[in-house]
Amino acid sequence: SRFEYVKQFETDDRCLPNCWIVVRIDGKGFHRFSDQHNFLKPNDDRSLHLMNCAAKQVMTEFKDIVLAYGQSDEYSFVFKINTSTYNRRSSKLMTNICSLFASTFVFNWQKYFHDVKLKYPPAFDGRVVLYPSNQNLLDYLSWRQADCHINNMYNTVFWALVQQGKLTPQAAQERLKGTLAADKNEILFQDYAINYNDLPEFYRKGTTLIREKKEEQITHKIPQQDGTFKEKAELKIKSELVELHTDIIGSSFWNNHPEILTPKLKR
Amino acid sequence: SRFEYVKQFETDDRCLPNCWIVVRIDGKGFHRFSDQHNFLKPNDDRSLHLMNCAAKQVMTEFKDIVLAYGQSDEYSFVFKINTSTYNRRSSKLMTNICSLFASTFVFNWQKYFHDVKLKYPPAFDGRVVLYPSNQNLLDYLSWRQADCHINNMYNTVFWALVQQGKLTPQAAQERLKGTLAADKNEILFQDYAINYNDLPEFYRKGTTLIREKKEEQITHKIPQQDGTFKEKAELKIKSELVELHTDIIGSSFWNNHPEILTPKLKR
Amino acid sequence: SRFEYVKQFETDDRCLPNCWIVVRIDGKGFHRFSDQHNFLKPNDDRSLHLMNCAAKQVMTEFKDIVLAYGQSDEYSFVFKINTSTYNRRSSKLMTNICSLFASTFVFNWQKYFHDVKLKYPPAFDGRVVLYPSNQNLLDYLSWRQADCHINNMYNTVFWALVQQGKLTPQAAQERLKGTLAADKNEILFQDYAINYNDLPEFYRKGTTLIREKKEEQITHKIPQQDGTFKEKAELKIKSELVELHTDIIGSSFWNNHPEILTPKLKR
Amino acid sequence: SRFEYVKQFETDDRCLPNCWIVVRIDGKGFHRFSDQHNFLKPNDDRSLHLMNCAAKQVMTEFKDIVLAYGQSDEYSFVFKINTSTYNRRSSKLMTNICSLFASTFVFNWQKYFHDVKLKYPPAFDGRVVLYPSNQNLLDYLSWRQADCHINNMYNTVFWALVQQGKLTPQAAQERLKGTLAADKNEILFQDYAINYNDLPEFYRKGTTLIREKKEEQITHKIPQQDGTFKEKAELKIKSELVELHTDIIGSSFWNNHPEILTPKLKR
Numbered sequence A, B, C, D: 001s002r003f004e005y006v007k008q009f010e011t012d013d014r015c016l017p018n019c020w021i022v023v024r025i026d027g028k029g030f031h032r033f034s035d036q037h038n039f040l041k042p043n044d045d046r047s048l049h050l051m052n053c054a055a056k057q058v059m060t061e062f063k064d065i066v067l068a069y070g071q072s073d074e075y076s077f078v079f080k081i082n083t084s085t086y087n088r089r090s091s092k093l094m095t096n097i098c099s100l101f102a103s104t105f106v107f108n109w110q111k112y113f114h115d116v117k118l119k120y121p122p123a124f125d126g127r128v129v130l131y132p133s134n135q136n137l138l139d140y141l142s143w144r145q146a147d148c149h150i151n152n153m154y155n156t157v158f159w160a161l162v163q164q165g166k167l168t169p170q171a172a173q174e175r176l177k178g179t180l181a182a183d184k185n186e187i188l189f190q191d192y193a194i195n196y197n198d199l200p201e202f203y204r205k206g207t208t209l210i211r212e213k214k215e216e217q218i219t220h221k222i223p224q225q226d227g228t229f230k231e232k233a234e235l236k237i238k239s240e241l242v243e244l245h246t247d248i249i250g251s252s253f254w255n256n257h258p259e260i261l262t263p264k265l266k267r
């Protein structure tokens, strides 16, 4: 039709080849959302598990995602370096992931929050960031995990001061102004007998989702001419999503999972 | 931290000023989704109303959207030309809208589909397109409404041939190959006594959402010194979402709603 | 060859349709360049005419440029709104114009600077800017002409103070700190009997290049059967570059040359 | 002023960090340009040397260019991977290089072409391409050098057929249709006693410009108290442009010049 020319105003937004494509999503206004739904402080297992559930759905749909990392109200999805999913079109990647994550979050709300009713449907923002080298990618993930650590330590002390120490939020904030990690550890240990390092890794490290190849023995029943069946075993390699709560800043995680970075065959 | 440099890899994606920003979203794989949930053919009111409901939620959240147009599994949202929502950042706009739409779709599913269970959470893709002139914007909307018309006429005849005419889908497709609008009208009229133009505008024109200013009389009770109350009337102008199923290709819609294009004060 | 894949790393940089494409170039380090070649202060006719000469060459090569505006060491070229020159590819447009301007500048140096030798080849930076509306384009051009005016007035007083007033450059700068246009006019008039508005428009307004349609009478000699010739007149419309030094901020220039903006047939 | 808002229509075009930035320029319409100036066929030393001269000027101005490769009417400039020249702004990089190259080409024309007059100032197009990995960069350069080889072999046979074999250009073209490298070698050797591999590397390999650190012994004369001078030697490391005509596809060039790729300290 004579209107079709408007299609030409769309732009080509394909990502530069041979770069790691990261899609990061983040809950919109989750300060308010967590308030309205009475999230436990500093960490609410229900919310964190629901986030992980939505992330797994995303990885199930997008087979080229090799790793996902989540904490708080955010998740980062890493595509294999030479993925051609959606022809590397940036808008397609971020909107599909972002909307699937959001719809899965609502879809599975009740499974995690039981009789707490979802008051309104949440939104998530999303963005695509490109990282040219492995080191850049590792530093990106370290940045997010370091952010998890810093916020979690702050929130842990803050809510100890408020909930157990009976300080007002303002007083707690004042108390923590200018304190370093060591100081916060000290407050937790001295005043509340909490050893920060003993807190669950789930809170301190966030969640890393990867795929692991598992061998699986499958038995086929082969019908014989005489009407009986013969069993035939077969080894099948299946890929399975695995949820970890471990350090991904140091090298040991990457040494243990070399296939995440290396199948890239980066030219 | 030493990882923060990775933030610099993010790009500035602000939209060119003084252009109409259109965000179009479209259901991912709704061919399968409509099959799996036994959508009525050619049009399923439940789905269309649910789409409209999600679009209204988007317009409620994003006050700078001046018009939305939806049909089939897609919706287009038009921001006022000089909006500064999210600083006109393209990724922010499309991902927030897309994810809010998707999560609202799931959130309200049952309200429209009653005991039909949602089998899996749907995704929507999204994109931003810029239109520099009013005419380009009108042509864009005409393009979408013409698409609605063409598909709806095709689907109407197709399903008449299949459901009433007992043709196989292949035979129906074959029968329609090369036919023009007039031919399709003829088949409908002669063989199935359907007058295409009498079908609901809801199907033929899609849905247009706009805001309408409504005057509302509010009565305040003003306490008097003698303990009594005096009533004081006030006229308040409120903006309300209005759902239309009308032609937006011709000029009469635009003449009746000049404020959609004109408050733009386009320099 | 196996290397050709690298071509895919090039990006599509076509400009949004239906926008005015402006290419602005600006001399690199012309502070030093004008010093080294002893440019007259505040304005050197040789340099300004050479700039205009280079700009005309650009307009001769690129037929879709409808107007060019130059001042100091810069020039802006405005393409007709729906040009398809180089498929609207941004890099192609700016680099071709920028390099042609630079090479023409050197090519014609001697014609304007006579026995002043060109000491080194100058560079020019370039950029593409898009303007969606006529008003944006006019404001862009006004911005450049206002810049011309402000700088020229400043430079005129500054060099009067230094050259005639025998102030040091520092003292002159100090003297002018915080002065308004009126103050500068006053200094010029009172102390140096210069009426700013009497200075050449060439300096105060910069140069505007446009094309003007001219009718031209051409006479063909048509050979006759008897060996004689018959003269036949023909009216041909030719387009000619015209150099103006006039105000382009007010509306009268645009009223006098409506074809610059209107042949756009902007949909 | 009230016009300054137009500055906001300019876009941020900074290149993705940690990628090799390549600026490739190419003569506009050099088919015609070489004709008009009677370039020798298939290779004109004057033109090739003038191109190299312009490229050296570019490298002298832009210290972060680590390598340049030229052939025919094109040149590629490779910036060190983490350069912050012009804040990595794409437009600035390509236009400055392109215009400097063009103006230098004209500036030095006579030095190479002596009494052949430059008929008109040439333009060069330019573009920026990003390469994320070393291998991508090497493949890019290989692509250009393979192109040099293929074109040069074709042109060499073609002009042998035309100039010595007295074929018309059309006949020569016809004769070469579908021939492989081996066939062309054979024609050259059998019919014209030319051993392709004996032709100058200057033509077959193009020109590679790199910087080489040279130690230089400088002698200072230090004035003594008694009025005499004592000589003091100092070793200074200077970087010098070196012009090579060698293979850069194989690994030996890169092994001999590891500092081109490695000082990158790519994280």
Ligand SMILES: Nc1nc2c(ncn2[C@H]2C[C@H](O)[C@@H](COP(=O)(O)OP(=O)(O)OP(=O)(O)O)O2)c(=O)[nH]1
Binding pocket: A026, A027, A028, A029, A030, A031, A032, A034, A039, A040, A041, A042, A043, A044, A045, A047, A048, A072, A073
């Ligand atoms: N109580 C509680 N709050 C949480 C939990 N996870 C996330 N949140 C809240 C704490 C923060 O206020 C918020 C995440 O911070 P953001 O920087 O993303 O801010 P917010 O989402 O409010 O704004 P945004 O739209 O992202 O700019 O979510 C949780 O497990 N428990």
Ligand SMILES: Nc1nc2c(ncn2[C@H]2C[C@H](O)[C@@H](COP(=O)(O)OP(=O)(O)OP(=O)(O)O)O2)c(=O)[nH]1
Binding pocket: B026, B027, B028, B029, B030, B031, B032, B034, B039, B040, B041, B042, B043, B044, B045, B047, B048, B072, B073
């Ligand atoms: N039966 C039925 N189907 C509908 C209705 N609305 C939309 N659909 C289906 C018909 C089409 O197969 C599909 C929309 O077409 P699309 O071109 O968007 O294709 P689809 O979503 O399958 O793929 P995509 O991921 O968008 O490329 O949705 C409805 O009201 N009733």
Ligand SMILES: Nc1nc2c(ncn2[C@H]2C[C@H](O)[C@@H](COP(=O)(O)OP(=O)(O)OP(=O)(O)O)O2)c(=O)[nH]1
Binding pocket: C026, C027, C028, C029, C030, C031, C032, C034, C039, C040, C041, C042, C043, C044, C045, C047, C048, C072, C073
């Ligand atoms: N004396 C004199 N100087 C001029 C004339 N036209 C331009 N210039 C000089 C004055 C300014 O220092 C310079 C233009 O200012 P710019 O802001 O473009 O600075 P410049 O080119 O030095 O640096 P850039 O590389 O553009 O950032 O050129 C002239 O006619 N006479």
Ligand SMILES: Nc1nc2c(ncn2[C@H]2C[C@H](O)[C@@H](COP(=O)(O)OP(=O)(O)OP(=O)(O)O)O2)c(=O)[nH]1
Binding pocket: D026, D027, D028, D029, D030, D031, D032, D034, D039, D040, D041, D042, D043, D044, D045, D047, D048, D072, D073
């Ligand atoms: N005779 C001769 N011609 C040369 C020499 N170096 C380059 N050329 C000519 C041969 C080609 O026609 C032309 C380069 O080919 P291009 O593909 O760049 O085409 P051209 O510049 O004509 O068009 P363009 O504006 O780049 O699309 O330059 C030389 O040394 N001798």
Ligand SMILES: O=P(O)(O)OP(=O)(O)OP(=O)(O)O
Binding pocket: none
């Ligand atoms: O999805 P289609 O086929 O209706 O057309 P499109 O949306 O323009 O294509 P794409 O989704 O690939 O941008």
Ligand SMILES: O=P(O)(O)OP(=O)(O)OP(=O)(O)O
Binding pocket: none
């Ligand atoms: O949202 P913030 O403040 O954590 O930081 P950001 O996500 O980098 O900022 P933005 O959401 O505005 O891109």
Ligand SMILES: O=P(O)(O)OP(=O)(O)OP(=O)(O)O
Binding pocket: D026
């Ligand atoms: O100019 P060509 O044909 O050698 O190939 P290209 O440079 O890749 O094409 P373009 O100049 O159009 O980008």
Ligand SMILES: O=P(O)(O)OP(=O)(O)OP(=O)(O)O
Binding pocket: none
């Ligand atoms: O160069 P300036 O300072 O006149 O201003 P600009 O041209 O807008 O700045 P830049 O050259 O850095 O884009």
Ligand SMILES: [Mg+2]
Binding pocket: A026
């Ligand atoms: Mg954020």
Ligand SMILES: [Mg+2]
Binding pocket: A026, A027, A028, A029, A030, A031, A073
């Ligand atoms: Mg958030």
Ligand SMILES: [Mg+2]
Binding pocket: A026, A027, A072, A073, A074
């Ligand atoms: Mg967050």
Ligand SMILES: [Mg+2]
Binding pocket: B026
């Ligand atoms: Mg689509």
Ligand SMILES: [Mg+2]
Binding pocket: B026, B027, B028, B029, B030, B031, B073
């Ligand atoms: Mg769809």
Ligand SMILES: [Mg+2]
Binding pocket: B026, B027, B072, B073, B074
């Ligand atoms: Mg659709």
Ligand SMILES: [Mg+2]
Binding pocket: C026
């Ligand atoms: Mg500048």
Ligand SMILES: [Mg+2]
Binding pocket: C026, C027, C028, C029, C030, C031, C073
């Ligand atoms: Mg300058």
